[in-house]
Amino acid sequence: MFNTQEGFHTYYVYILTNSYRSTFYIGVTNNLKLRLQQHKENLEIANKSFASKYGLEFLIYYEKFVWIQEAISREKELKKWRREKKIALIKDFNPKLEFLNYHFDSI
Numbered sequence: 001m002f003n004t005q006e007g008f009h010t011y012y013v014y015i016l017t018n019s020y021r022s023t024f025y026i027g028v029t030n031n032l033k034l035r036l037q038q039h040k041e042n043l044e045i046a047n048k049s050f051a052s053k054y055g056l057e058f059l060i061y062y063e064k065f066v067w068i069q070e071a072i073s074r075e076k077e078l079k080k081w082r083r084e085k086k087i088a089l090i091k092d093f094n095p096k097l098e099f100l101n102y103h104f105d106s107i
Contacts, residue, residue, distance in 0.1 A: 011071035013078065015061035015090060018054055021097055024086060025056040028075040032062060033104040058099040061090045 012032045016025040016039060029035040036059060042052040051057070065071040078086065090097065 009066065009068070011065045011068050013063045013065065013071050013074045014059060015078075015086070016051060016056040017058050017060050017097075018056050019058065021058075021060070023054045023056060024083075025051045025054075026075055026078050028068075028071045030068070032059075036101055036104055057101075059101045059104070060097055060099065061093050062100070 009030060011028060011030050012035075013026065013028050014032060014035070016027070017023060027035065036057070039051050039057050042049055043055060043057055046052065063071075063074060065074065078089070081089075094100065
């Protein structure tokens with residue numbers, strides 16, 4: 001029997017910021033809820049990562065992908081963008097730059 005779901009997963013490219021919305025972190029994951037928890041835990045244990053150094057724990061943007069190759073490609077593309085272009089992308093998706101972590105609290 002052919003399984004139509006085989007090979008299909010959900011991957012996310014996401015952008016985090018700090019409480020001041022002054023610094024961005026772009027990442028990719030297959031479990032955004034868990035990844036957000038990990039970022040928060042890294043802050044609490046004073047981890048030396050870029051995200052923890054700048055207090056980046058607030059989700060302000062994400063995109064969903066079915067294929068990991070597409071997600072990684074998009075992550076690399078976004079990381080090359082200038083700040084102004086990233087802000088325009090975020091505001092198109094999230095005009096008020098609201099923190100969106102709560103979208104993944106109940107998943």
